[in-house]
Amino acid sequence: MRKPSAAPSDRTRLRRSHERGRYDRASLHAVLDATPLCHVGYLMDGKPAVTPTLHWREGDYVYWHGSSASRALRAAEGLDVCLTVTLLDGLVLARSAFHHSVNYRSAMLFGRASIVVDPDEKAEKLKNFVEAIVPDRWDSLRPMTAQEVKATTILSIPIDEASAKVREGGPIDDEDDYALPIWAGTVPFETVAGDPIPDPRNLAGVSVPDYLTGPRLERR
């Protein structure tokens, strides 16, 4: 178990709207677990690049993966990255343009990307990844081959130098503007999982598994 979240570092301490900042593990975990989509920033030939990818969390580490031939992964391995997760929860419509905003949850992690080397550990991580995205699916799949594990690179960073930022609630207007007859409020956004669409080549009699018909997959 890593140390509990320390005081923010110089680069994780929020300056703008610092009252929205959260540095505790529970808040960070909640954002990281709310969507599988993250954006990883790294240097490519000395310049910033941002690649979208899927992440998963195990304890106090966040993982992402890709082809072992991936330029984005090779450019990140062993080097400083910034991994950011954001959920856009809605529009906040104020009485002035200036006070318009959005509701959101975000987490920003800084760290040096470590590669998972051991094939058995890689295989375990990949199982955890699939189970994180689609719980209970793993055991039904054609087993992974050693070649597939080899062809996959897994990187991770600790949830250590990290901050979350959350905005929720309605607009905050200038006091004088509340007297104006302008509609203000919020428009919430929600991401929902639709009905599963079967592959046309599914064998006859293979029906949608229970784990896809239960609670919504997307946890947003």
Place this chain on the structure above:
Amino acid sequence: MRKPSAAPSDRTRLRRSHERGRYDRASLHAVLDATPLCHVGYLMDGKPAVTPTLHWREGDYVYWHGSSASRALRAAEGLDVCLTVTLLDGLVLARSAFHHSVNYRSAMLFGRASIVVDPDEKAEKLKNFVEAIVPDRWDSLRPMTAQEVKATTILSIPIDEASAKVREGGPIDDEDDYALPIWAGTVPFETVAGDPIPDPRNLAGVSVPDYLTGPRLERR
């Protein structure tokens, strides 16, 4: 009007799954216009940082804004950035873990961030921003003040060194695996705008404007 999209540069040319790459303006515009959320990568003290923010497009330029005191904006101004927009459209569940995937649309733009200096141009851009997010709202708002314009910084990059990447459709499995009795298919994700939630301090008789009750705001 800028030159039409050229051949991809070394860093925008897709290596992985290059058949998903699109370099034409229409494809890039479609992704950029599909959500207001982007992630901007820049260097902070020589290390990569990724900040989520809202963007809007005007012709062949993409804009984003923030407080003039924003560290993220000051760190980007005049320097190389990477602006990435991603929509996660669904899960692609294959018969092997290895061929699991997601459907998505993404756009990645590289460029040097320019600041909008002229106050009148800034004011016009901010109007365009609000209108891009909530069409027809601008005219109902308390007018922007010169101080509010001054307190806002706007950056832009051209849609020039850029690529889009799109995955759609069902799983692609190893040929042998199609004989297995495993459910395969996709689970589509959709982001929807909920009913507007009025601010408790709205004046009596101020009802939800038509532009919030018509077609869905979220264009995803």
